[in-house]
Amino acid sequence: MSIVTSSSNPEYVDLVRDDFHKLSQSYDLLNNFMSLGTDRQFRYIAIKNMIPEKISPLETILDIGTGTGHLSNEAFKQNTGISVVGMDISHSMIEYCKDRDVYSAGSMNLVLGDAAKTPFRRHAFDGVMSGFVGRHFTDYPSTLHEHNRIIRKYGRIMMLEMGRRATRLAPIIDVYVGQMMSLLGKLAVLIVTRGKAPFRLLEETYARFHSPEELKKLYNDAGFITRYKLGLMGSIVVMLGLRK
Numbered sequence: 001m002s003i004v005t006s007s008s009n010p011e012y013v014d015l016v017r018d019d020f021h022k023l024s025q026s027y028d029l030l031n032n033f034m035s036l037g038t039d040r041q042f043r044y045i046a047i048k049n050m051i052p053e054k055i056s057p058l059e060t061i062l063d064i065g066t067g068t069g070h071l072s073n074e075a076f077k078q079n080t081g082i083s084v085v086g087m088d089i090s091h092s093m094i095e096y097c098k099d100r101d102v103y104s105a106g107s108m109n110l111v112l113g114d115a116a117k118t119p120f121r122r123h124a125f126d127g128v129m130s131g132f133v134g135r136h137f138t139d140y141p142s143t144l145h146e147h148n149r150i151i152r153k154y155g156r157i158m159m160l161e162m163g164r165r166a167t168r169l170a171p172i173i174d175v176y177v178g179q180m181m182s183l184l185g186k187l188a189v190l191i192v193t194r195g196k197a198p199f200r201l202l203e204e205t206y207a208r209f210h211s212p213e214e215l216k217k218l219y220n221d222a223g224f225i226t227r228y229k230l231g232l233m234g235s236i237v238v239m240l241g242l243r244k
Contacts, residue, residue: 009138013114016136017089020067024092028068042160043074043131046238049229050129050158051079058082058126058156064115064147065089065133069097069108071160075129076102085125087111087118116143120150127156134161134215134239135205144222148243155243157224163212163237212237 023030031039051058057079063072066086075082086108088094094110102108113119115130116139128147137143147157210218212228216239219226224241 009116012136012138013089020090021092024068024090024096027093028070028096039070040074042236043071044078045229046071046129046131046158046160047074047078049238049240050127050156051075051082060125061085061127061129062087062118062120062125062150064128064130065136066097066110067093067131067133069094069100069103071129071131072097072108073100073102076100076105076107080105080107082107084108085111085120087113087115089114116146118146118150122149123152123155124150125155126152127158129158129160131160132162134159135209140210140218141222144218144224148223151243153243157219157239157241157243159215159237159239161237161239162209162235163215163228163230212239215239 020027035042059081060083061072061075063069063075063084063086066072066088067090069086072084072086075084084102084107086094086097087110089112091112094112097103097108097110100108103110111119115133115137128151151157215237216226216228219239219241223244225244226239226241228240229238230236
């Protein structure tokens with residue numbers, strides 16, 4: 001593993017790293033509980049849209065904020081010929097990637113690093129993807145330009161995220177995700193970790209997150225041709241981009 005310490009906001013990165021270090025052991029259980037067991041379907045839809053059967057496959061993909069490696073594993077399950085680099089700022093989280101089939105098959109490398117300034121050369125990947133990480137980008141223009149830098153010409157980018165103001169049900173969904181889910185998360189974390197881990201980022205990051213249309217503009221300004229697809233629950237967004 002290599003280590004990258006530069007970032008767009010070092011203090012916030014340290015906060016996120018500390019939180020996920022404490023949550024790492026219980027992260028998969030909590031994620032499954034918070035999504036009511038639908039997180040697997042979210043990942044399936046995201047990969048299916050990023051790498052559709054009728055389009056040429058991707059050979060190398062960077063999974064930004066890979067966490068415990070489930071998005072990379074889904075990409076491998078659907079496309080066994082790919083090679084994935086899983087990058088995360090939390091060493092504790094990334095260790096659990098070693099439990100995934102994609103890692104056991106020798107198709108995944110692990111890197112400690114920050115999405116705002118990656119350690120990779122120009123045009124290193126056919127695609128870049130992330131799952132529920134975009135809310136933590138503190139400087140979208142520079143981060144997306146960095147993603148553009150490391151993707152080859154006509155390469156693809158995909159972001160799976162909770163989309164604020166995505167549908168007419170947005171006011172109800174915003175209350176549920178921003179307040180109710182945050183409260184449930186705090187309660188679940190308190191029970192599962194016996195008060196040893198915090199749960200303080202969901203409400204804050206969701207409240208300041210961009211709408212799908214705002215994201216499209218940011219992606220377009222960074223050099224991508226973009227579209228988005230609504231997934232489940234009327235709030236899960238799969239943002240898709242093609243490098244110009």
